[in-house]
């Protein structure tokens with residue numbers, strides 16, 4: 001082993017950037033963060049970038065700058081494989097096309113590469129639907145939305161959008177799109193809201209299956225009031241250029257089609273030198289977050305599959321769970337490094353603490369349930385739910401920037417709302 005333990009973290013999303021920042025600040029290990037992108041964004045905001053109600057350039061964290069300030073190294077590149085025997089991770093660097101992949105040696109490898117929507121192989125989805133699983137896709141969706149909007153500015157015509165997936169992502173995206181179109185009406189096209197046909201399609205019996213039934217009903221009512229057509233119990237069997245085809249043979253016409261259902265691990269995990277994977281491709285980890293077949297590889301966040309031994313339930317693929325795992329790992333690895341017994345040190349088991357679930361419907365409404373560890377449980381709605389939703393992001397920013405700069409970014413965002421238009425016009 002080198003003088004200082006070499007910790008390589010692949011994936012600088014919600015979980016990975018927090019681990020890199022914390023271990024880098026500790027200064028006791030040689031920490032490298034690798035990501036296929038050059039900047040981090042808070043994934044739960046992607047639907048707002050897609051709709052144009054928030055601007056990504058204000059919310060991005062540049063990996064190079066974050067690394068410089070916090071004592072770690074940033075290596076751009078997409079993970080393409082690992083050699084477990086030699087303990088080396090292979091990364092493909094876009095700018096270095098034609099050159100062999102970069103190889104980085106590790107003593108401990110932390111995989112935090114997130115997840116994607118799962119189209120379950122439904123015919124036509126890959127060719128005809130958009131997804132919003134990363135910033136590039138959210139920006140692409142926004143560009144498509146803008147084209148459809150510009151085409152309808154003067155001549156009229158319907159703007160038909162259909163979203164598959166009635167979980168938090170689909171519900172929040174539907175509300176955000178409605179909000180964006182209402183705002184755009186003030187900029188020269190007052191009849192635009194009346195020409196939007198927005199359909200939300202869910203195969204299960206109700207929206208927001210992870211939330212209590214009362215919240216599902218309330219969200220359904222708010223969306224109906226906003227003239228979003230909600231189709232529950234509707235199984236999509238195919239997509240084509242003109243829309244979605246349902247199991248009962250009916251068709252939902254849509255020029256813009258979004259797939260926001262299901263969760264699966266990125267394909268690259270399939271080729272990782274024999275590591276155990278779950279049915280949806282996540283790396284199976286032990287309670288201490290180490291992968292079952294290799295204790296020098298840890299997985300966390302959406303790309304890890306863990307059943308909490310205390311509750312017997314799977315840890316959900318949410319930002320809340322990803323942050324808790326990142327904080328657990330950073331705290332205990334930091335302590336092990338201070339004792340000098342990394343990487344063989346035993347890490348204590350991770351236990352997920354359900355602090356509640358919150359869904360925010362743009363400026364219209366929001367609901368949440370608090371876990372029993374948060375003020376003894378309870379419900380939130382309206383403004384309090386929307387503010388609590390925002391708070392999870394602000395806590396993440398404070399974790400990355402420290403209390404002073406983190407609070408300043410919050411204040412700057414609020415000032416920006418006073419200056420800039422409430423919706424992207426470019």
Ligand SMILES: Cc1cc2nc3c(=O)[nH]c(=O)nc-3n(C[C@H](O)[C@H](O)[C@H](O)COP(=O)(O)OP(=O)(O)OC[C@H]3O[C@@H](n4cnc5c(N)ncnc54)[C@H](O)[C@@H]3O)c2cc1C
Pocket residue numbers: 010011012013014015016034035036037040042043044045046047077078079080112113114115132133134168169172266268300301302303317318319320321322358
């Ligand atoms: C629109 C939307 C809304 C959401 N809203 C909420 C919400 O309100 N509350 C909530 O709790 N959760 C929400 N989620 C889920 C939440 O965003 C995820 O659970 C969370 O981001 C998982 O964190 P992570 O660190 O595991 O992965 P991510 O945050 O997805 O980060 C993965 C990182 O890995 C990088 N990466 C991927 N593949 C490679 C590769 N091959 N090589 C190198 N780097 C790679 C990516 O660039 C990215 O930086 C939402 C998700 C979406 C899409």
